[in-house]
Amino acid sequence: MGIESLIVLLVIGAIAGWLAGVIMKGYGFGLIGNIAVGIVGAFLGNFILGAIGLTIGGGIIAAIIRATIGAVILLFVIGLVKR
Numbered sequence: 001m002g003i004e005s006l007i008v009l010l011v012i013g014a015i016a017g018w019l020a021g022v023i024m025k026g027y028g029f030g031l032i033g034n035i036a037v038g039i040v041g042a043f044l045g046n047f048i049l050g051a052i053g054l055t056i057g058g059g060i061i062a063a064i065i066r067a068t069i070g071a072v073i074l075l076f077v078i079g080l081v082k083r
Contacts, residue, residue, distance in 0.1 A: 012060070013038030016067030023068070024075040037071050045070025 017034030020041060029037060045066040049056065056062040 009039065010035060012063050012067055013042060015064050016041055016071045019068045020071035020075050023072050037074055038067055041071025041074045042067035043070065044074055048073065
């Protein structure tokens, strides 16, 4: 993985984590936490959407959508565990 790929991964993770924090009001973890949630959410979203056979497409927008879906699911699960 090159430095460019790492930067793109961090940017997509930050955007997806922020969007997930906005969608799931009150579940944000700050900038670093949102980046981490977004990155883990990207892996989770790709796995879940691939497992059910749902494809969104390619490109940066599709990657952000997949990562956001995964991050929202992750924040939901974290919210359930925190109760």
